[in-house]
Amino acid sequence: MSVTPPLHMPVDDTTARRKDAHLDLCAQEEVAPVENTTLFEQMFLVHCAMPELSADEVDLSTPLFGKRLKAPLLVTGMTGGTERAMQVNREIAQVAEAFGVAFGVGSQRAMAERPELTKTFAVRDVAPTTVLIGNIGLVQAVRLGVDGVRRLKDGIGADAIAVHLNPGQELTQPEGDRDFRGGYEIIGALVAALGAERVLVKETGCGLSPEVARRLVDVGVKNLDVSGLGGTSWVRVEQLRAEGVAREVGAQFSSWGIPTAAAVGTVRRAVGPGVTLIAAGGMRTGLDVAKALALGADVGGLALPLFRAHQEGGVPKVHDAMTTLVTALKQALMLTGSRTPAELRTKPRVVTGALKDWMASL
Numbered sequence: 347m348s349v350t351p352p353l354h355m356p357v358d359d360t361t362a363r364r365k366d367a368h369l370d371l372c373a374q375e376e377v378a379p380v381e382n383t384t385l386f387e388q389m390f391l392v393h394c395a396m397p398e399l400s401a402d403e404v405d406l407s408t409p410l411f412g413k414r415l416k417a418p419l420l421v422t423g424m425t426g427g428t429e430r431a432m433q434v435n436r437e438i439a440q441v442a443e444a445f446g447v448a449f450g451v452g453s454q455r456a457m458a459e460r461p462e463l464t465k466t467f468a469v470r471d472v473a474p475t476t477v478l479i480g481n482i483g484l485v486q487a488v489r490l491g492v493d494g495v496r497r498l499k500d501g502i503g504a505d506a507i508a509v510h511l512n513p514g515q516e517l518t519q520p521e522g523d524r525d526f527r528g529g530y531e532i533i534g535a536l537v538a539a540l541g542a543e544r545v546l547v548k549e550t551g552c553g554l555s556p557e558v559a560r561r562l563v564d565v566g567v568k569n570l571d572v573s574g575l576g577g578t579s580w581v582r583v584e585q586l587r588a589e590g591v592a593r594e595v596g597a598q599f600s601s602w603g604i605p606t607a608a609a610v611g612t613v614r615r616a617v618g619p620g621v622t623l624i625a626a627g628g629m630r631t632g633l634d635v636a637k638a639l640a641l642g643a644d645v646g647g648l649a650l651p652l653f654r655a656h657q658e659g660g661v662p663k664v665h666d667a668m669t670t671l672v673t674a675l676k677q678a679l680m681l682t683g684s685r686t687p688a689e690l691r692t693k694p695r696v697v698t699g700a701l702k703d704w705m706a707s708l
């Protein structure tokens with residue numbers, strides 16, 4: 347598996363080194379400030395004292411990118427590009443394979459710049475049947491063009507490529523991008539060339555608004571990951587690396603974004619049923635995932651908790667974290683009397699406070 351380097355991409359290891367600095371910060375620092383909230387705490391599923399269900403009837407299986415997940419869960423893209431990142435990718439992907447859930451690699455920018463780093467993103471040998479999602483930033487996608495992005499996806503045998511949106515992070519990063527023009531155009535071109543079922547557009551912790559989601563659907567997008575506010579803040583991560591003005595402005599914006607619950611509810615309402623919607627950003631429990639499914643998500647995504655589990659205890663800890671997630675999600679379905687996520691969507695829920703306000707305002 348090799349990727350031909352695009353002529354206009356510089357060959358250096360700055361990108362890969364930055365990814366390792368990000369991993370250090372995410373392993374140790376407070377990258378999800380306490381004031382960040384998904385607003386899932388403002389939503390309640392209603393207890394059903396008579397479920398009339400047997401636990402083995404609960405069916406969590408969910409279609410994604412032409413395959414079927416055993417549970418509606420995705421390990422959202424985190425890393426790649428260094429030896430350490432390779433181990434993170436390979437060991438978490440192995441657990442994803444065992445649980446039949448989806449797995450995303452982190453930004454493949456380093457691989458575009460240095461094709462010999464492909465091996466740090468390659469997990470197909472340990473996750474042969476997993477729904478595997480490649481990853482590239484929007485600005486890099488504009489620079490690489492359709493063929494460059496296709497090579498990233500095919501170079502790791504991915505089922506789809508995620509194009510990530512992160513203007514908040516870029517603006518906080520002193521060396522970050524400042525020009526975000528041409529985004530809808532390249533995404534439309536990718537959908538046309540690769541097929542709508544091979545392209546996912548995701549935020550990275552500041553959330554998708556219904557307006558952006560609608561415009562993306564207008565250019566043909568059929569898979570969205572809202573990655574909203576409430577968990578890892580990339581503005582915060584960059585702020586912790588920055589100095590001077592960038593550090594100060596970053597501090598002011600580290601809780602900037604659309605809370606994940608508000609993004610899921612309002613984006614689903616805006617785009618209708620024909621779009622696959624992933625809820626990520628601060629999802630921490632199976633109950634969070636259940637609430638997201640009830641609000642209209644198809645799949646729940648997590649990054650930081652699984653990365654931290656891996657740092658604490660490798661494969662066994664990630665395995666335990668995944669077991670807890672799936673068990674709690676199943677329990678939430680049982681206790682709402684839902685056999686499937688589709689049934690859960692029809693059940694009563696109570697929406698209060700700020701979440702109710704966001705849903706009414708957007």
Ligand SMILES: Cc1cc2nc3c(=O)[nH]c(=O)nc-3n(C[C@H](O)[C@H](O)[C@H](O)COP(=O)(O)O)c2cc1C
Binds near residue numbers: 368422508577651653
């Ligand atoms: C360590 C780490 C690295 C990440 N790297 C990327 C990345 O390279 N590309 C991307 O699209 N999102 C990246 N994300 C964002 C997640 O994919 C996702 O959008 C969001 O952070 C999930 O929220 P959570 O970390 O609160 O669970 C990263 C998240 C973490 C924690």
